[in-house]
Amino acid sequence: MAEVPGDAEPEPSPGAAHAASPSRFPSTPPSASPSTPPSFDLAAAFDEHSGALFGFAVNALRDRTLAEDCVQETFLRAWRARDQFSADRASLRTWLFVIARHVIIDVQRSIQRMPRLVPADVLDDTAAAADDPLDRLAVIEGLAKLSPEHRAVLVDVHLEGRSYAEVEATSGVPVATLRSRSFYALRAMRDHLTERKGRNA
Amino acid sequence: MPDASGARRAFLISGAITGELTTAELAELDTLRAADPTVEKELRELTDVARVTSATLSDWDATAPSKSLRGRVLAIERDSYSDLRTDSTSDARADSDSHSDSYSDSDTTAGSTAGSTNAAVVPLRRRPWLLALGAAACIVVGAGGTLLLQPSTPSAPTGPPGTLGAIEQIAFTGEPSGVSIDGSLVAHTWGTETLLTITGLTEADPYDVVLVTLDGASLDSGSFLGSAKEIDCAMNAAVMREAVTSVQIQDASGAVVASAELPAAS
Numbered sequence: 317m318a319e320v321p322g323d324a325e326p327e328p329s330p331g332a333a334h335a336a337s338p339s340r341f342p343s344t345p346p347s348a349s350p351s352t353p354p355s356f357d358l359a360a361a362f363d364e365h366s367g368a369l370f371g372f373a374v375n376a377l378r379d380r381t382l383a384e385d386c387v388q389e390t391f392l393r394a395w396r397a398r399d400q401f402s403a404d405r406a407s408l409r410t411w412l413f414v415i416a417r418h419v420i421i422d423v424q425r426s427i428q429r430m431p432r433l434v435p436a437d438v439l440d441d442t443a444a445a446a447d448d449p450l451d452r453l454a455v456i457e458g459l460a461k462l463s464p465e466h467r468a469v470l471v472d473v474h475l476e477g478r479s480y481a482e483v484e485a486t487s488g489v490p491v492a493t494l495r496s497r498s499f500y501a502l503r504a505m506r507d508h509l510t511e512r513k514g515r516n517a
Numbered sequence: 518m519p520d521a522s523g524a525r526r527a528f529l530i531s532g533a534i535t536g537e538l539t540t541a542e543l544a545e546l547d548t549l550r551a552a553d554p555t556v557e558k559e560l561r562e563l564t565d566v567a568r569v570t571s572a573t574l575s576d577w578d579a580t581a582p583s584k585s586l587r588g589r590v591l592a593i594e595r596d597s598y599s600d601l602r603t604d605s606t607s608d609a610r611a612d613s614d615s616h617s618d619s620y621s622d623s624d625t626t627a628g629s630t631a632g633s634t635n636a637a638v639v640p641l642r643r644r645p646w647l648l649a650l651g652a653a654a655c656i657v658v659g660a661g662g663t664l665l666l667q668p669s670t671p672s673a674p675t676g677p678p679g680t681l682g683a684i685e686q687i688a689f690t691g692e693p694s695g696v697s698i699d700g701s702l703v704a705h706t707w708g709t710e711t712l713l714t715i716t717g718l719t720e721a722d723p724y725d726v727v728l729v730t731l732d733g734a735s736l737d738s739g740s741f742l743g744s745a746k747e748i749d750c751a752m753n754a755a756v757m758r759e760a761v762t763s764v765q766i767q768d769a770s771g772a773v774v775a776s777a778e779l780p781a782a783s
Contacts, residue, residue, distance in 0.1 A: 358590065358591060358593065358594045359587075359591055359594075362587055362590050362591065363587075366582060366586065366587070366590070367581060367582075370581065370582040370586075371577075371578070371579065374578045374580070374582075375574065375577060375578050378578075380580075380582075380583075383582070384582050384583060384586050385706065385707060387582060387586060387590070388586065388589050388590055388593075388706065389681070389682075389705070389706050391590045391593060392590075392593050392681065392706055393681060393682070395593050395594060395597065396681070418682070419682070422682055422703075426710065426751060426753075451569075451573075452573050455569060455570055455573040455574065456573070456574065458570075459570070459574075459577065464579075467577065467579075468579075470567075470570065471576070471577040471579075473535060474535075474567045474570055474571045475570070475571055475574055475575060475576055475577060476575075476576065477571075479535070479537060480532075480535070480537060481537075492528060495527070495528050495531040495532055496524065496527050496528060496531070498531040498534075498535075499527035499528070499530055499531040499563070500527065502531070502534070502563040502566050502567055503559075503563065505566045505570060506562055506563060506566045509566065509569070
């Protein structure tokens, strides 16, 4: 057997770059009293997760303004429901993505109800290959949840069709690392899609 | 950290998925497959994931949101506490006023309750795309098909009138004999969506959907044509649900064909 590449990626951490911070949510419902505001750190949550949530929304909707509205709506709903969050059941990141998914679905449904007036460029990409809009959304959500490094290799290699050698030439990341990242990113995508399919079944 | 064989396995499988293995690596993978049946299974699964992913998207928008978004989101918290403070000192406020504070920064295009003295706000009120869509669109569906108006997910929002994203059933009165109107509202951060399912209105006659606000202003939420078939409409208006007191359907002369009075929203 050939030698193992020396700079192979560590065991899967495709989403580790954005690991959730459940401690930022209180495990008990916050007080409604204005003198003892709840400890949900909205700014920290935004700083840590807004990029991924925006990536989810903008790639699902292909409209930056709509996507920003979705992110804002996501944090608004999270803020209003913060006393319902339990870190024992899901991470903050997972919870925010669930909210964002519902917001995006709401927006997509609103768009679908307005077929004559939606600008064509809004929908050009939203009618892509996946037959079921939820399947498409699941793929985009899975990609959005990956770390930037793992997502980048999937985009470069599997969406844009570049070879690992070509990506190495432009990024400086060795082929062995890229192939390792690709493997673990695909694994994370597989697990995500399996989980989503199970929920949608 | 993966062991050496695990890392090599990952290296070979990812290379095989894109067809970039050397002859030596192909032989090595074949040996690995023969020794470990999970290699074949995982190769097949991940190849399928790669295929689905590439079939779904052709590129990825990796840009960041605008810097202003952070301020808009953080305003949610600020305004929430402002609301709490306001509420705690305004017990005697009339119900009809109790929701106008969240509307008080509204753009003048809404022609609404800008006179409120309660200043707590959430900054997002409307977006250009909403105005572009504001004229509404209608779908005439055949006898066999009616578009779903209910939340598609089990955890879709529910709650009292004004709950963001929740569907609020409304009841129309005054419609002519033979006319059926089922209506719902959805409160959004950017305004109010009106969902209508209508039968019996005069075919090809134009009708307007109008939202009446607390201060008596009438906001056009869109128009549609009567049809012999069932009409399924979704219309948007740049006014917050809290500020809407009734929904009217008017004919071309401005006469009210049917009206739904709304409860106060929170």
